[in-house]
Amino acid sequence: MLQKTATRLLDELCHLTAQSLEPLEPLDHFQLIKLLGEGSYGKVKLAVHKKRGTPMALKFFLRDDTSLLSFLREYNLSLAFCTHPSLTSALGIAFSTPTHYVFAQQPCLYGDLYDVIVPEVGLEESRAQGVASQISGALSHLHSLGFVHRDVKPENIFLCDRECHWVKLGDFGMVKAAGTRVPCVWYCSPYCTPEAEIARKNEESHLSHLGGESNGNKQKRDSGKTQRTLVSVDPSTDSWALGILIYAMLMGSLPWSETISDNPAYKSYLQWTNWEDSASQKKISDQPVNFNQVAPQFAAFTPIVGQLFKSLLHPQSRLRGRPDEVDRYLGEAWLLDKDVSG
Numbered sequence: 001m002l003q004k005t006a007t008r009l010l011d012e013l014c015h016l017t018a019q020s021l022e023p024l025e026p027l028d029h030f031q032l033i034k035l036l037g038e039g040s041y042g043k044v045k046l047a048v049h050k051k052r053g054t055p056m057a058l059k060f061f062l063r064d065d066t067s068l069l070s071f072l073r074e075y076n077l078s079l080a081f082c083t084h085p086s087l088t089s090a091l092g093i094a095f096s097t098p099t100h101y102v103f104a105q106q107p108c109l110y111g112d113l114y115d116v117i118v119p120e121v122g123l124e125e126s127r128a129q130g131v132a133s134q135i136s137g138a139l140s141h142l143h144s145l146g147f148v149h150r151d152v153k154p155e156n157i158f159l160c161d162r163e164c165h166w167v168k169l170g171d172f173g174m175v176k177a178a179g180t181r182v183p184c185v186w187y188c189s190p191y192c193t194p195e196a197e198i199a200r201k202n203e204e205s206h207l208s209h210l211g212g213e214s215n216g217n218k219q220k221r222d223s224g225k226t227q228r229t230l231v232s233v234d235p236s237t238d239s240w241a242l243g244i245l246i247y248a249m250l251m252g253s254l255p256w257s258e259t260i261s262d263n264p265a266y267k268s269y270l271q272w273t274n275w276e277d278s279a280s281q282k283k284i285s286d287q288p289v290n291f292n293q294v295a296p297q298f299a300a301f302t303p304i305v306g307q308l309f310k311s312l313l314h315p316q317s318r319l320r321g322r323p324d325e326v327d328r329y330l331g332e333a334w335l336l337d338k339d340v341s342g
């Protein structure tokens with residue numbers, strides 16, 4: 001109920017703000033201090049409001065590459081629903097220029113998590129637990145309102161201090177309401193879920209089936225729109241990404257290069273967990289397997305955090321744990337031979 005209300009309210013806010021988005025010359029109102037970062041849609045600049053002295057991050061979206069609706073959705077989501085301390089919230093300032101749509105957000109001045117995870121080392125364990133706890137809270141907040149972030153990764157976690165005591169999840173460009181049907185997106189990364197691979201395989205076999213048909217049918221198909229497999233947006237996507245994120249923070253590396261059934265490292269993980277390969281729905285190996293043998297890339301972890309990984313990284317989305325499951329594991333040792341204060 002709350003979830004439906006939130007997504008309806010977001011639509012309503014988009015309609016209302018579409019009518020009140022005014023043109024403004026940024027330099028008349030803001031002093032631009034420096035570039036904070038760049039994304040695929042445009043730039044983010046640190047600015048200070050000239051009259052009030054308030055610092056803010058101004059997000060400039062190139063109008064050529066951004067629809068007004070997607071800009072307004074990101075702005076209103078950040079403004080009205082990102083009230084959790086570990087979500088970047090907007091400041092109620094949005095305007096347009098001849099080339100850009102712009103909105104203001106609370107600024108995070110210390111870069112992103114990607115830059116502080118030391119390759120092959122990771123973060124100090126207590127810091128990793130602190131970040132995991134905050135991001136789990138941020139995701140649970142979004143999920144309680146019926147939204148799914150869909151792009152959790154270190155590059156989208158911004159730092160409010162150098163030590164990562166306070167972090168914020170940002171970049172709401174991929175956020176969708178749970179249950180929305182969207183075209184399947186598969187990308188070569190461990191952050192991509194096993195169900196995305198299944199959807200991709202189905203799409204490929206559908207296309208090859210069409211490729212094998214008679215010329216007449218092929219022409220009919222070519223004259224129509226390309227059919228994409230639609231998948232339902234589900235909060236379990238964020239649980240999976242949170243599991244990979246926790247691994248990356250603790251190890252400074254990734255557990256496998258891509259979540260596909262024939263990736264050896266992913267296969268060894270499935271063997272350790274004694275799960276079926278969800279892509280083929282078969283046991284992953286006909287060879288006898290020692291199921292107690294920890295997958296090599298998980299050997300540095302305590303059995304307790306092993307349980308957390310098995311839950312968040314469950315290959316079947318409906319059996320995957322929720323992000324708030326992290327809470328039960330906080331304060332326990334996650335790495336062998338190290339304690340949390342480490």
Ligand SMILES: Nc1ncnc2c1ncn2[C@@H]1O[C@H](COP(=O)(O)OP(=O)(O)OP(=O)(O)O)[C@@H](O)[C@H]1O
Nearest residue numbers: 036037038039040041044057105106107108171173
């Ligand atoms: N509120 C903020 N405070 C400080 N820096 C920010 C803020 N929002 C964004 N940035 C910086 O700007 C960069 C781009 O922002 P963002 O991730 O929102 O863009 P994007 O185009 O959606 O990214 P991508 O192309 O990776 O999906 C970020 O990586 C970050 O460095």
